[in-house]
Amino acid sequence: MAEPPAAAPRTRLSREARNAQLLDVAEGLFAERGFEGTSMEDVARAAGVTRPVIYSHYASKDEVFLACVRRARGELEAGIREPEIMIEAGASVEIVMERAGEVFFSLLERDPRRWMVLFNPSIALSAELSERLVAMRRHTIARIAEMLGHFSAGDEEANTAFAYAVSGVGEQLGRWWLANPNIPKARLIAYYRDFITGGLTAWQAAAPD
Template identity: 75%
Template sequence: MTPSAPRRTRLSREARAAQLLDVAERLFASAGFEGTAMEDIARAAGVTRPMVYAHYATKDEIFLACVRRARAELEARIREPEIMIEAGAGAPAVIERAGTVFFEILERDPARWMVLFNPSTALSKELATELTAMRQRTIARIADLTRHFATFDEERNTAFAYAISGVGEQLGRWWINNPDVPRSRVVEHYRDFIVGGLALP
């Protein structure tokens, strides 16, 4: 009697959508937006291309879903330094905690971080606009944080928030290329660059 082949587990719609995001995220991180096709996602996920399209109608749509998932985690973790400010913590401690949150995400899941901070210039206008809007919402929350401990006017406070975002992103790219540096030291750099370079009290 010939043994029967193992039955493939049928995933729920929600589980399949999450699996496709996981696969797409890895591909976008390694090959970039331009270098990833829907066919690549289907092949890597072990499903047909129509199955991918049944969940995500376009490559823009699945990429946007990947970014939304990653940014939702970042937004949730921003609550930690917000709580510290509510408790009366000073700027250096708050910035250090914010850096720890940010670089923990990168350390745990570099692919997700790389998709979140995708540098591609080949995005459609609609996708680029949506990604910019999401990033600006995060920067607005950073600006809300800095209002509690910076004595800047509104223009400078907004510029300060953009600078903090830029420091984190560029320092993260440096760390990816220098993985032997421990996270604690990367966080120290982040804290010191912001506190010292922007002359926070």
């Protein structure tokens, strides 16, 4: 009788590669089941490792989720740099907001799971985790407010308020697109651009001299 073929040797991942794999797996689970519906055991099983391997990277589920969000927000903020450069070069608000929409919705198009984790609506988060996520979001909002300052005569408070509105427009349009994927991305970007530039124009017109 012929000998059965030898099992292929298992490839041992570097710590960096293993960490990336764990985040990819956790990201998918969080997007599918939500934060409260995902356990460390789920992550370990889906990644094909034991729980001690997970705990050698992250001390808790909160830390895993935080790392997933930090990675997604880092990708989003890296994309913000291009509109910032366009502003520095003197581009109009319409052109800048169209490019910002392209950056934002391309992230959703490329990886819906990552976008869903980034804009996770769960209320089952610990107070500490919520605070850390809010701090990251505020950092992004501050960069948007700084960009808006180039197009408005508003003070810091007004620019920050409008930056939150800009962020909300993008998030809600993104949720709408997820529910209606037949809508062309170009049309979504046009809505985003027009809503924001229209609002900014009206805001500027209403500002006291």
